[in-house]
Amino acid sequence: MNQGKVTEILTKYQADESALIAILQDIQEEYSYLPKSVLVQVSKELNVPLSRVLSLATFFKAFSLKPKGKHPVHVCLGTACHVRGAQRVLEKFERELGIKSGETSADQEFSLDAVRCVGCCGLAPVVQVGEEVHGKITQTKVAGVIKKYKQ
Template sequence: MEANNCCCGCVDEKAQKLQEIIEKYKNTKGALIPVLHEAQELYGYLPLSVQKKISEELDIPLTEIYGVVTFYTQFTLKPKGRYNIQLCMGTACYVKGAEKILEKLQEKLGIHVGDCTEDGKFSIEACRCIGACGLAPVMMINDEVYGRLTPDQIEGILDKYKDM
């Protein structure tokens, strides 16, 4: 499985967990969305191999699943980096210059919003309000919150993760 090609031994663990997720919902109506949610939590995204497995187990055509995944912005087909940057593009952050922050992030990492760096380290997501408008413009790297950002801070922040 494409999603399980990790070399650290977590291969079967993830597949097994996916199986458990599917089993949990298998015989309930409307199983697809909760299964997709938990599968995405597990893998970080919903690649072909994961959707195929869900399709076979829930007996729902793959095309239908793909239709659901691409309909809701919450689901993603692209992997997230080890450090997922969520930049708030909500109203307050936006007027406080979130777009400039995004430009800087994209420039520094050489990727577009929604993408992941080739080494799998960083990904950028634009999100809606994260409830920290007082700190606008704000972003989160995994669970760490960075507020009152200015473009010239970005390089320093990213550097902290470079060696981790």
């Protein structure tokens, strides 16, 4: 882990304990998850008990303590997507990727998560891969979406 990067983030917030959530958000953005060693460093540098850092990191669903794939796949299960078959789309992704929702593939290429409304309900059902939104996804389109990101 690049400890200098963590120090840079802490400096940005002047190592202010009240900015702990913002600090964790920046760290997650940098590493796409919250590595344990980094949380230990944050705890030490902010002089906050590790248990408090961990409880925040586990309380908010936006944070992950497990490494995510190079291509994070988010299948929206919000109401508009749900009524248009998003659950079946999620199950198809699980079969195609060989992982369950919440897991990362062994080669670290893909992670799969179910999320709530991503704000593109008109395109339901929606799947987001990284920053890219794919709308009107059906089970038959799933393999094609995955293929686009495979090396």
